[in-house]
Amino acid sequence: GGGGGGDVTILRVSLNQTETHPSYIALDNYSDRLEERSDGRLRLDIFPNETLGAQAEVMQLVSDGIIDMAIISGSQLENLDLDFRVLGLPGLFDSVDHQMPVVHDPEIVGDLYTSLEDSNGLTVLGGLTQGSRHIYLKEDIDGLADLRGKKIRVQESELNLAMIRALGGSPTPMAFGEVYTALQSGVLDGAENNEVSYYTQKHYEVAPYFTNSNHLVGLDYMVVSTENLNALTPEDRALVEEEWENTWKDHTQLWEEATQEAITETKAGGATYIEIDQDEVREALEPLADEFLTTPEQRELYDKIRAAAGEQER
Amino acid sequence: MDPIAIAALVLVATIAAGILLSVPIAVSIGLGSFFAAIVLLDFEKAALVSSQRLFTGINSFTLLAIPFFVLAGVLMNTGGIAGRLIDAAKVLVGRTPASLANTNVVANAMFGAVSGAAVAAAAAIGTVMTPRMEQEGYQKPWSAAVNVASAPAGMLIPPSNTFIVYALVSGSSISALFIAGVIPGLIWAAACIFVVLLTYRRYSSPQAAQPVTFRQALWVIWRAVPSLLMIVVVVGGIVGGYFTATESSAIAVVYCLVLGFVYRTIKVSDLPRCLLDAARTTAIIMLLVGVSTALSFVMSFSHIPEAVSDLLLGISESPNVILFMMVVILLLVGTFMDPTPAILIFTPIFLPIVTAFEMDPVHFGTMIVYALSVGVITPPVGNVLFVGARVAGLGIEPVVARLVWFLLALIVGLLLVVYVGPLSLWLPDQFGLLSE
Amino acid sequence: MEPIKKGLDGVLRGASVALFALLVVVVVWQVFTRQVLNSPSAWTEELARYTFVWVGLFATALVFSERGHIAVDFVVTKFSAPVQKAVAVVVQLSIILFAGAVLIYGGIRASRGAWGQSLSALPTQVGVMYLVMPITGVLIAFYAVYHLLAVLRGVEAAIEVDDNPQVV
Ligand code: NA
């Protein structure tokens, strides 16, 4: 893998976010640390804004070793192996603080992360949080009951559609770029996302009521070409893995800061943060686990992760 | 030599040699990207990435608007709307000096509003107008020049396939681009009328304008309205947020079908031919989009846009100067290349530069489409020029000689569009279509 | 070769028209389910996109059959007849190389790589959808060989004048 001249190894990383996004900043810091610790022998070449392609294709390019690494959303990995769906189930994680240690715990996800190596040439290095997602609306609501029949934009997938239905809403798949106009014109009554996107996409201007539904904690994966990872020297490989741990911790911190900034800015821009009963949301989402977990292994993984949430509460 | 530099050299050399040797432009771009990818990767990976990018480049819901707008245009044309639009245009320009010439310009703009096809406009409107103008004492080469100069206005006035292609590569909203194109499209038409008014005395003998009664005027407008309503459906649907550009293009097809059946201008037995015509045009655009997606991968992979950016910024740091250099490059490229491939090649290179100095991608879109549209009426490669001259029964030289003033005025219009942002951005902003 | 070409042309025309008609129906249905039935369908967009790729690539092959892809020939028209003929050979060989390496070889390779990658809403795999590339690649290569031989035998002009030029 890599390229460039001399003994320098450059790992190409594809990212679907812009240069100001916490994911980019964390990867940029990752590259700096790798370069420093390897005395300039190893660094990343980060391609933001999907310049190397959208996630589905990039995933294939990584598996063929054309690109070394990529940040990929969970739904893409689900298309390769349904077991990844477990980590994308609504209601699974209580919070980012529950999520991040779990998705880097080899006891829990070790087998899952190496499961694509033989079949697809992909190794999952870990995950970056995409934050807690919440429903936001054009009109104020008192509780979950008021969501009934409201048209809520979701990313197109069976699970997402089922999730909004379980909450009583009417799911409407739509491309992300069209959501603002659709909210403004009333084609949509609401959408669901994290605070950061709510702010950067200016959706608070047209849907000012932001709930605390916390129905899903989003996750992106860092996938690496197995072939190119194995081609690294043992020292370089150790550096990549060690510094990844610092990277996701760095990113979690950056994400928290971005979330706080987004809340402050959207409030200043007229958004109202409204409280609904989170237990009611969790209860409504519980049947999804029965519906979407299809094997005993998936159920086991799910239970392990839920148990970890319990540990944290104690 | 650095593999990246070799790849860049292979890329440019293959594409340039291919185009000059009349290899289809899409194949030239496809092979150039493939060869450059071999330098950067290996044969197998290069083939894999080229084919995968080609496929995913066209696997786009956005792009899907193109076959539908093309089909709507074919259906409209089959329905023979040129005559109605000309009659309506004639009433609109009324008794202005050189009213027939202005009628030609306005009819072309209207044709553009129901079909983005500039060649179809030049052919359909020119076939009727150029002989009629000759009868009334206009010199034929000048009449053909009026028709040729004004036909591309429809590439800016929505619906517009070139904007769809630009939306695809730039990631900006088609809706915003469609609305943004309205004023630049009118500027294009206005530039043509301006030159008509300035020069008509030299090329026509005085003729009396035909008075039109109010009743006649109502009648011809009434006959043209159903066709022109298509733009209301498309633009209104998008602005109102009722449907996306792709959906509106499908609605436009249904609308044209209903119109054709009601007017009995389209028979069911015409449909396979219409579908095939539209599929052909679409295929040409699609293959270009596909191979250009492979091209942009190779360019990004080897950081070519950054290198060009450094080069341009090395010449000047002033946004105005850089924009001017881009305009000159685009006008030159447009002389021998169609707008679609040129948009596909140059957007990934130029857009990051202009967004760095905070130009709105929608504004850059009107700029690049306008600049490249100028090329469709210039030699050596300019199909609107070729078709406009042919329907007038002329060679291209006499028409080109009469086009000079039009070209100058169109370029002045271009500079207005480039340097006066609100001309492009005010309308979409009014409708809340500029998200950032 | 002539009857094979005619047959293939007919099949491609039929497939293009049928798939294009399907495409119109699918997208109109999408608008209908969202605007009128108020319950958007989850599979229409994906079906529309893949139908579009298939119809587009079939029509692309058809345009190669007609030598209709836009090319810049103002330089070549200034060459002498034998040079024009040589250039025409280079053009068709370029098309064969493109079809062979990118569409056939690359397409098969890409298809194998994505064989297990499910689509989001339709019950098939990305790899199956990729098969359209090797299929059209073979057709395009066939047409290029046909034109190459025709130009060499002198039954086709070295430079094709487009009777129906367009701006794309
Ligand atoms: Na138009």
Ligand code: NA
């Ligand atoms: Na030109």
